[in-house]
Amino acid sequence: MGATALADAIARIESRYGTRAVVRGDVAERTDGERRIEARTSLDQVTGGGIRAGEPLAFIGPATAGKLALALSVAAAAQREGGMAAWIDASASLDPLAALHAGIDLDRLVVVRPTSADEVLLAGSAVLRSEGFRLVVVDLGPSFASSCRMDDLAPLLPVVRGSPAALLVVAEERGRRVALPTVRVEKVAWQLRFGRTVGWSFAAGTPASSERALFCIGALDAAPRDLGTRSALAGSLEPALERVS
């Protein structure tokens, strides 16, 4: 087989399965465990053991749900073993203090503030193609403040397949044309104290499974507390779980 034919064959494989589908032996020998980001919370049970490098995942939920809190905890997990994370902040709303409280090392978080969907794609492609990041978060932000929609992200998907980083998209709504593996984040109940709302509990789960990871935000600025999974807590949290679809 000539060099051109080989290049052509590999280019075809790469265009279908990503630029890292064909790699040298030493790269291929990386174990799956090394390329997985584990939040070390019950979220891992709904993501199938963590978020994998080279794969996209979306946290979808309404404006106040808990998806941002989960994304920050995943970014902190990605940095735990010394990796860098990139945060593409389409609504320029990352709160450094919240990130710090979530356990993120701000020195190892590169924040990009794009002002259009094209810039989101440019930034996303650049950081996903870099060998420098373990996680790339594209936070679309509240729909009324975002410079980008989920459907605009379609060109990123072939890029992430070949990336050493995982892609995590945080958005209010699923795309119509883009289908990403999704963790749905939904409020379970408001927490009240003396007749006033002080926090909320929420569930994270995938459409494919009835399992849900449950979290509680006890104060508006606080990090989420891991309550466990639905199956583990079925007895004690039955009334609240009735409200989870």
Add this chain to the structure above:
Amino acid sequence: MTRLFADPLPAKLVWDEGELTLLHVGGRHFAVVEVMRRWRVEAEWWKGGPMREYLTLRTADGMVCDVYTDRGTGASWLQRVMD
């Protein structure tokens, strides 16, 4: 956890007989169902720093956010959204 907008979004608060009923922001309207917190910040008052009235609101569709009104200009801004 919170989002903190680098540039707070212009907002409009609609009051009805002393009750906050509507929040307009980003071309959208949100019915307000609860004012969860209320506080005032007078930063560096000795040199004319900002004086703000903050409200934490819960809207009918479940958004919780901080909106402040600048006491000098009367303009309101959405600064944080809890998520």
Add this chain to the structure above:
Amino acid sequence: MIAAVVVRSASDALHSRALATLRALLPHVGVVAPGVYACDLAGTERVLGAPSRVARRIIERLSRVGAPASVAVATTAFAARVAAERTADGDVRLVPEPREYLAPLPIEVLPIEPKLVDDLGLLGLRSVGDFAALPRGAVFDRFGRGAARAHALARAEDEERVRADPPPRRIRARRVWEDALVSREQLVFALRTALEEIAAALAADGLAALRIAVRLEREDAEPLRLERAILPPTRDAAALLRSVRWALEERAHLGRVMACAIDVREVEPARGRQIGLFAADGARWEEAIASARYLRERLGAGRVLRARVIDADARLPERAAEWKEVIS
């Protein structure tokens, strides 16, 4: 014989061009200062002809690359340089008797301290010839080693050889394909091996590439030339490929590519990886910074940032943290 070459007002680019031209012509070329070169002509006569002819050829070659020069040929490097500096652009001066040539020149042409110039002036010694006439031992005893060396220069007794750096090895890789490559992905894949070859050559020389040029020969269009600054400098094939890939992605149509040549245009000594300043994983840090730099170039200021919490209890939320450019 030594040929001194002077290219006046040489910018960095002109200096590089002139040096490359001289190195292509002569085996021993030393840089005295930017725009001033000393070329040892020993052994060149059989191949290149008499020194005067070589000097003419130097002027001709330099003129072709836009570097007007003057050349002087002498038995000592110092006399040749002084003579070249006093020769008009495009002219050649042969200095058969360097001591005689230098004798009437002011003593300031010698590399001596201004104070010594003053002291010698007080003694009535104002020309190179006056100084050269002093006994060697007396100069050494009275004025020290530096003056004794200048004294030797004045007498044209300097034995200084041209310190010629070997010309840098050209780091280049070429590929020719039987069938034209028609897609960007094909091309990127095919360039991998060429860049791995470049990376291996850089590693062998302990260098990192700072700038590379890619020339694509196309069946259906003029050759396409791309030049990329590599920041941070690297000899890592993946980083080089990424840079080239970005350059290719900026082109809407690449055409049918038949061949490519990749040249390393600028290098610097490889410094190894930076560890720990930004991240525990230094290797990833370099890559991440390269991406941040690229995005900073594409998106402009205030868009690629990192944050630092400066007052967690700030009353105004926006004052809790400050934002800084990742690449300032």
